[in-house]
Amino acid sequence: MIQNPAKTYQNNQVTTATPSELTLMLYNGAIKFIRQAKNSIGERQFAQAHEANIRVQDILNELIITLNRDIPISKQFMTMYEYMMRRLIEANLKKSTEILNEVEDLFIQFRDTWKEAMKLAKQQG
Incomplete structure (x- = not known):
């Protein structure tokens, strides 16, 4: 069975990542799924918005x-x-993009701070 090259690459990324890199991947994934949820709400695809929101949770x-x-x-x-x-x-209950914007902003702040901390740790390491 031939495996999807993108899936193989993603699996390799996760299995070889440091704990710091995994945390960064989680932050990035949350941001990606929040954006999917917002887009789905805008398109009135509420089941897809729900699924994306659950992924963020x-x-x-x-x-x-x-x-x-x-x-x-x-x-x-x-x-x-x-x-x-x-x-x-x-x-998720209100299908609110405004609330999702707020949570997205928090995830972006966490991600950006985490990236800076990783950079500082590398410089000191």
Whole structure:
């Protein structure tokens, strides 16, 4: 059976990524699925919007599960992640692109900060 080259590449990326890179992939994936949800709402494809929103919730759950609670700042991350989850659920119920915009902005901030932290860690490492 021939495997899809894009799928093979993606699988290799995930299996060879560092924990930091995996976190970055999760942030990017969440942003991608939020945008899909917003587009689907705009096209009145509510079932697809729901599926995309659930994917973002799954990613957020993964971020929560893998959060290192030994690090003091993790409490603030948890508070923000829980808030984002509540907003995602609300956006899904109301089919609200405004709420999705808010959550997307938060994910972008997390992603950009994470990228900077990765860059600093590389420079110091």
